[in-house]
Every structure is written in C-alpha cells, then in structure tokens.
Amino acid sequence: MTSAHASLDRFAAGKLAGLDRRNLRRHLQETRPLGGARVERKGQRLVNACSNDYLGLAQHPDVIEAACTASRTYGAGSGASRLVTGGHPLLFELERRLAAFKQTEDCVIFGSGYLANLAITPALAGKGDLVLVDALAHACLHAGARLSGARVETFKHNDMTDLADQLSTLRSSHRRALILTDGVFSMDGDLAPLPDLLALAERHDAWALVDDAHGVGVIGEGRGTAHAFTPPALAPLQMGTLSKALGSYGGYVCASRSVCELLRTRARPLVFTTALPPACIAAALAALDLIENDPALRERPMLLAQRFCRSLGLAAPRSPIVPILIGSETAALQASAQLESAGFLVTAIRPPTVPRGTSRLRITFSAAQDEADVDRLARSLKTILQTAEAAE
Numbered sequence: 416m417t418s419a420h421a422s423l424d425r426f427a428a429g430k431l432a433g434l435d436r437r438n439l440r441r442h443l444q445e446t447r448p449l450g451g452a453r454v455e456r457k458g459q460r461l462v463n464a465c466s467n468d469y470l471g472l473a474q475h476p477d478v479i480e481a482a483c484t485a486s487r488t489y490g491a492g493s494g495a496s497r498l499v500t501g502g503h504p505l506l507f508e509l510e511r512r513l514a515a516f517k518q519t520e521d522c523v524i525f526g527s528g529y530l531a532n533l534a535i536t537p538a539l540a541g542k543g544d545l546v547l548v549d550a551l552a553h554a555c556l557h558a559g560a561r562l563s564g565a566r567v568e569t570f571k572h573n574d575m576t577d578l579a580d581q582l583s584t585l586r587s588s589h590r591r592a593l594i595l596t597d598g599v600f601s602m603d604g605d606l607a608p609l610p611d612l613l614a615l616a617e618r619h620d621a622w623a624l625v626d627d628a629h630g631v632g633v634i635g636e637g638r639g640t641a642h643a644f645t646p647p648a649l650a651p652l653q654m655g656t657l658s659k660a661l662g663s664y665g666g667y668v669c670a671s672r673s674v675c676e677l678l679r680t681r682a683r684p685l686v687f688t689t690a691l692p693p694a695c696i697a698a699a700l701a702a703l704d705l706i707e708n709d710p711a712l713r714e715r716p717m718l719l720a721q722r723f724c725r726s727l728g729l730a731a732p733r734s735p736i737v738p739i740l741i742g743s744e745t746a747a748l749q750a751s752a753q754l755e756s757a758g759f760l761v762t763a764i765r766p767p768t769v770p771r772g773t774s775r776l777r778i779t780f781s782a783a784q785d786e787a788d789v790d791r792l793a794r795s796l797k798t799i800l801q802t803a804e805a806a807e
C-alpha cells in the first residue's frame with residue numbers, strides 16, 4: 416500500500432469512527448423481498464412498514480410481466496443517452512401517458528427522481544436568479560438548487576408568511592425566481608399548502624416546482640397532491656418519480672411543451688446519462704394502467720394509515736406516511752430494533768435526513784399490507800412507546 420492509499424484509508428476510518436460516536440453511522444442490510452409486504456432480514460420474516468412501494472406494484476404480476484416482456488423484446492439495457500440512441504419508443508409512450516395523467520402538454524423522463532431534480536433547477540435558473548426552497552424539502556431539491564449557481568434561500572417549512580417576506584425582499588433584485596417544495600413531505604407526511612404557494616408565486620412572477628414523489632398514485636385519485644385541492648393546484652413544473660407508487664425506477668417532470676423541449680436540449684442529467692432500461696419503462700406503463708383503473712387500490716394506503724392513526728389516537732394522516740417523532744438518535748434506533756423483534760421493518764430516520772433532535776420512526780402504509788398487519792403494528796408500537804416513557 417502506498418502512503419496515499421494509507422492516508423485515504425485513515426481519513427475514511429476516522430470519519431466512520433466519528434459517525435459511530437454520534438450514532439449517525441448507517442449500515443446497509445441485506446433485505447430479501449418475499450412478495451407482498453413481506454421481507455426477510457437476518458433470517459427473520461418481517462412486515463415491511465417503511466417502503467415507498469405504496470401500492471405493492473413492484474411485486475404485481477402484471478408489472479413484473481411487462482418488465483420481463485420488454486427485456487426479452489428490447490434487451491436489458493438502453494445502450495446510450497436518450498439524445499444518442501436511447502430514444503426508445505416506450506419512453507415516448509410513457510411521456511405521453513404521464514402528461515395526459517397529469518393534464519400537462521408534455522413530460523420528460525429522467526434516470527431517477529434525484530436526477531430529475533438535479534436537472535430541472537439548473538436548466539431554468541443560474542447566476543443572478545433566486546431559488547427559494549422549503550427547509551424540509553427533499554435533499555435532491557436542495558442539491559439541484561445549489562448546483563444551479565443561483566442565490567439559494569430556504570423558507571420555513573410550509574410557512575407562507577416567511578415565503579412572502581422573502582419574495583418581497585429579494586424578488587425584485589433577481590432576474591428569475593423559482594420556488595421549490597415537496598407536494599407530500601417525505602419524512603413528515605404533510606402536504607404543502609399549494610393553493611397559497613401558487614398564489615404567491617403568481618404575484619411575484621416566480622416559477623413553482625412541486626416534487627410529488629410521494630403523491631402520485633395515492634393522493635388526489637392517484638394524480639398527486641395538486642388534486643387534493645379544489646380546484647386542483649397545478650404548478651407549472653410537476654415533478655415525480657417512477658420509483659415509489661409506480662413500483663419501478665426513474666423520474667419525470669410534467670410541464671408545458673416549451674419547458675420540456677428546453678429540458679430535453681439543456682438538462683445535463685438527461686444529456687449525459689444513459690436512458691432508462693426498457694424493463695423500467697414498461698413496468699411503469701403497466702403500473703400506470705393499474706393506478707388509472709383501480710380506485711380501490713389507490714385508496715388502500717390512505718385507509719390503512721387512517722386505521723393505524725385512529726388506533727393510536729394520532730391526528731388524521733394527510734398521506735400514507737406517518738412519522739412517530741422520537742427525538743434522539745439512540746432512542747429512535749432502539750425503537751426501530753424493538754419493532755424489528757416484533758416482526759416489523761421500520762428503519763429509524765436520523766440526521767441529516769431530518770433535523771437534529773427529530774429522529775423518528777417513519778411508518779409507511781402500502782396496499783400490500785393487510786389490516787391484521789396494521790393492527791399488530793399499532794399494538795406493538797403502543798407497547799414500545801409506553802415502555803420507553805416509563806423508563807424516562
């Protein structure tokens with residue numbers, strides 16, 4: 416080993432030791448899907464209560480069949496960027512379908528939701544522009560904002576007064592302005608106040624980008640958070656992922672034809688990365704068929720979340736994401752381990768995914784779970800929380 420190898424290793428080991436001391440080290444665990452909401456970890460069968468596969472479509476026979484057929488017909492990979500030879504007919508079909516589903520003129524598909532957000536803001540804003548991001552928005556919205564080179568400010572979570580103040584102070588000294596928010600907040604499960612946010616955006620000539628990774632498929636008849644409001648609160652940039660309720664992999668943005676054409680030409684994470692494999696695209700198309708045609712499927716995650724919250728006396732959920740705030744990293748890890756012993760997979764969520772002091776269990780509900788799973792989970796959690804409280 417050269418001394419440069421050795422200094423690199425010392426650096427990595429030192430960093431890891433620091434994370435271990437603060438209970439912030441993360442470990443990858445082999446977790447085998449067993450079908451439905453069941454998984455196997457360390458030889459134990461668990462009910463998965465932290466997946467984003469809200470409709471169980473990653474395991475649906477029609478979705479799997481579509482992926483297999485596409486692979487057999489077109490091959491395993493796509494071979495190049497979409498602008499070279501990766502312009503697969505299935506991609507154009509999925510873009511048309513998503514645009515129709517979201518009622519926009521057009522749609523662009525990216526390699527993942529994360530890549531979509533690294534693509535959109537930098538293609539629309541740069542030096543001299545202003546980007547305002549909700550403090551609790553997903554990491555990739557913040558990353559896209561920073562990558563753009565624009566002035567980036569955060570506004571307090573869902574606080575429209577703070578957003579209005581910042582727009583009043585800063586908007587006039589910047590050329591263009593973007594407002595970035597989650598539709599459903601990934602770690603809190605609450606919704607952005609989209610009608611108010613869009614009204615502010617309108618007043619200040621700012622463009623709103625709503626990341627609806629957790630809304631599509633489960634909120635607003637499956638069309639997303641915009642449709643949880645009457646009339647629908649339609650942002651000009653509606654981003655989402657194929658990787659959650661659609662059970663596949665990939666990301667997209669639905670917008671006007673000109674905006675989408677600009678992204679196809681200028682968005683670097685589309686130009687310089689390989690197109691999605693045919694299997695992912697075909698799986699998402701099959702998932703979209705199921706979502707459009709099965710209201711009972713779409714409603715099930717919310718019904719299970721409501722059942723769970725009722726039985727624990729929690730406030731009514733706004734999405735299938737129910738956070739149980741614990742506080743310290745240690746206590747959150749311990750509660751998660753106790754749930755695992757009781758047969759449930761609920762990973763502890765710690766900083767930097769959530770702010771310091773708000774480590775939590777993030778429970779998600781999926782159409783693949785059954786009522787008995789949800790009732791057992793509520794009982795186990797109640798016991799764990801009561802025991803923790805008694806020990807304080």
Ligand SMILES: *Cc1c(COP(=O)(O)O)cnc(C)c1O
Pocket residue numbers: 527528529530553555597601626628629656657658664665666
């Ligand atoms: C998961 C998530 C993403 C990233 O989507 P991927 O397709 O998994 O890369 C983006 N935004 C939000 C709010 C998310 O929760």
